[in-house]
Amino acid sequence: xxxxxxxxxxxxxxxxxxxxxxxxxxxxxxxxxxxxxxxxxxxxxxxxxxxxxxxxxxxxxxxxxxxxxxxxxxxxxxxxxxxxxxxxxxxxxxxxxxxxxxxxxxxxxxxxxxxxxxxxxxxxxxxxxxxxxxxxxxxxxxxxxxxxxxxxxxxxxxxxxxxxxxxxxxxxxxxxxxxxxxxxxxxxxxxxxxxxxxxxxxxxxxxxxxxxxxxxxxxxxxxxxxxxxxxxxxxxxxxxxxxxxxxxxxxxxxxxxxxx
Amino acid sequence: xxxxxxxxxxxxxxxxxxxxxxxxxxxxxxxxxxxxxxxxxxxxxxxxxxxxxxxxxxxxxxxxxxxxxxxxxxxxxxxxxxxxxxxxxxxxxxxxxxxxxxxxxxxxxxxxxxxxxxxxxxxxxxxxxxxxxxxxxxxxxxxxxxxxxxxxxxxxxxxxxxxxxxxxxxxxxxxxxxxxxxxxxxxxxxxxxxxxxxxxxxxxxxxxxxxxxxxxxxxxxxxxxxxxxxxxxxxxxxxxxxxxxxxxxxxxxxxxxxxx
DNA sequence: GCAGTAACGCGTATGGCATACGCAGTAAGT
DNA sequence: ACTTACTGCGTATGCCATACGCGTTACTGC
Numbered sequence: 001x002x003x004x005x006x007x008x009x010x011x012x013x014x015x016x017x018x019x020x021x022x023x024x025x026x027x028x029x030x031x032x033x034x035x036x037x038x039x040x041x042x043x044x045x046x047x048x049x050x051x052x053x054x055x056x057x058x059x060x061x062x063x064x065x066x067x068x069x070x071x072x073x074x075x076x077x078x079x080x081x082x083x084x085x086x087x088x089x090x091x092x093x094x095x096x097x098x099x100x101x102x103x104x105x106x107x108x109x110x111x112x113x114x115x116x117x118x119x120x121x122x123x124x125x126x127x128x129x130x131x132x133x134x135x136x137x138x139x140x141x142x143x144x145x146x147x148x149x150x151x152x153x154x155x156x157x158x159x160x161x162x163x164x165x166x167x168x169x170x171x172x173x174x175x176x177x178x179x180x181x182x183x184x185x186x187x188x189x190x191x192x193x194x195x196x197x198x199x200x201x202x203x204x205x206x207x208x209x210x211x212x213x214x215x216x217x218x219x220x221x222x223x224x225x226x227x228x229x230x231x232x233x234x235x236x237x238x239x240x241x242x243x244x245x246x247x248x249x250x251x252x253x254x255x256x257x258x259x260x
Numbered sequence: 261x262x263x264x265x266x267x268x269x270x271x272x273x274x275x276x277x278x279x280x281x282x283x284x285x286x287x288x289x290x291x292x293x294x295x296x297x298x299x300x301x302x303x304x305x306x307x308x309x310x311x312x313x314x315x316x317x318x319x320x321x322x323x324x325x326x327x328x329x330x331x332x333x334x335x336x337x338x339x340x341x342x343x344x345x346x347x348x349x350x351x352x353x354x355x356x357x358x359x360x361x362x363x364x365x366x367x368x369x370x371x372x373x374x375x376x377x378x379x380x381x382x383x384x385x386x387x388x389x390x391x392x393x394x395x396x397x398x399x400x401x402x403x404x405x406x407x408x409x410x411x412x413x414x415x416x417x418x419x420x421x422x423x424x425x426x427x428x429x430x431x432x433x434x435x436x437x438x439x440x441x442x443x444x445x446x447x448x449x450x451x452x453x454x455x456x457x458x459x460x461x462x463x464x465x466x467x468x469x470x471x472x473x474x475x476x477x478x479x480x481x482x483x484x485x486x487x488x489x490x491x492x493x494x495x496x497x498x499x500x501x502x503x504x505x506x507x508x509x510x511x512x513x514x515x516x517x518x519x520x
Numbered sequence: 521g522c523a524g525t526a527a528c529g530c531g532t533a534t535g536g537c538a539t540a541c542g543c544a545g546t547a548a549g550t
Numbered sequence: 551a552c553t554t555a556c557t558g559c560g561t562a563t564g565c566c567a568t569a570c571g572c573g574t575t576a577c578t579g580c
Binding site (some may be wrong): 295297324334335344452 | 530536537539540543546547548549
């Protein structure tokens with residue numbers, strides 16, 4: 001749960017343009033020495049909030065709810081956390097796992113990116129509330145950057161400009177998030193209605209079969225009749241398929257570049 | 261603003277498993293004949309809500325706000341719209357433009373998909389509030405399906421299973437949404453702080469330069485120093501780059517398939 | 521050891537939100 | 551003319567994030 005590794009605060013506590021929530025995530029908050037002993041701690045609050053999110057989804061996380069979980073009042077939390085948005089950032093930072101091991105010597109870039117992507121996809125699967133958090137800005141937290149760094153390591157040595165590597169990584173990242181989002185919506189719907197995920201998927205398939213009339217959407221109808229909506233329980237099958245296409249695309253791009 | 265083309269209601273008003281919001285979007289609501297004349301209409305409400313969203317973003321759209329815009333009370337709206345979620349679906353359905361023209365005879369599938377993708381990206385750029393709407397389920401509205409149908413048309417004739425074409429389209433779709441989302445966040449931040457988009461991008465670049473220390477994130481640092489954060493005003497440049505990678509990937513996949 | 525002060529817990533209050541409920545009035549069908 | 555279905559909409563409920571202020575506590579400089 002402890003996110004910061006200490007030590008980077010020293011050179012950074014200048015007059016910085018770092019937004020408050022990010023300051024908290026980077027451990028840039030000076031701890032007070034005076035005053036009464038705090039009975040709570042940021043970590044305990046964040047842990048409680050994560051527990052609620054895991055059990056009931058992010059919408060269930062309210063200051064009142066989290067406070068209740070800690071047997072205190074909502075306003076007490078504000079002594080530790082500046083706002084709910086800040087809490088959300090800290091939650092994500094704490095719940096995001098470490099990135100996977102960086103690329104090893106004998107590993108191809110493609111295998112490394114694949115590993116990286118699957119690790120991220122699994123993380124989103126483990127913490128489905130992640131993608132329910134409304135984000136207003138690209139959060140530059142330590143863990144986020146660590147994931148990006150590991151991703152860059154997977155592409156290290158390729159004869160590409162560094163900025164393009166970052167673009168490629170963002171491309172993969174976007175795909176992962178979107179795919180995980182769709183999957184999370186299904187999971188959420190299943191929980192909300194007390195059905196299984198398979199049942200929800202089947203239901204959606206039925207809905208599509210019902211709405212997609214051949215005269216108005218002939219090609220869609222054909223795809224559905226060909227079984228596009230019957231994915232019997234393959235959990236990550238669609239994900240791997242799409243990922244392979246993207247990696248193919250990157251491979252083609254790399255090949256088209258002259259080695260320096 | 262009028263979404264439905266009439267005529268499909270007949271065979272569909274059976275005991276259907278169609279969710280309420282979708283029923284509204286598909287025009288499956290029977291209009292009452294008795295009672296006083298309505299002073300409002302769904303279309304007027306949706307139009308007012310869209311106007312608010314366009315001017316101040318989706319979070320500004322509240323039942324009270326929309327009602328105020330129409331000089332009536334919040335509860336009046338519920339005579340026309342079952343819930344705010346339903347209103348959101350109707351807003352998106354009304355504001356989503358028609359999909360681009362389907363693939364013409366001489367056009368390659370790649371050019372057609374590119375056209376389709378750019379049209380969708382432009383649409384998200386024109387209606388940035390779209391991506392601020394929290395969606396809980398994949399909405400199967402007429403316009404959504406129409407876009408998908410046009411997308412399938414772009415891939416028509418390729419020697420692939422129909423279900424795989426749909427997967428590929430979803431892949432492109434996800435990329436477009438994610439890229440538009442990032443762009444929309446920047447635009448939103450710019451409006452919120454009264455700065456220009458370029459200023460916000462520059463600010464974010466400065467933040468990254470500040471946070472990304474070479475000892476902890478050497479590769480990221482290298483990418484930043486190589487200019488990854490200085491994209492001086494190229495609005496859709498990054499989008500086109502990523503899209504080309506995905507299309508490369510699809511092309512490789514198509515080539516690897518035996519023609520039947 | 522004592523004053524000053526900063527941080528503590530937290531009650532209360534504000535303003536916003538979606539929406540359930542019910543009532544009084546209106547218009548069409550009988 | 552009378553029933554019935556629908557209208558607009560006031561009022562109320564129960565959430566939400568959070569601003570403010572008060573009494574209390576414990577560290578710091580004298």
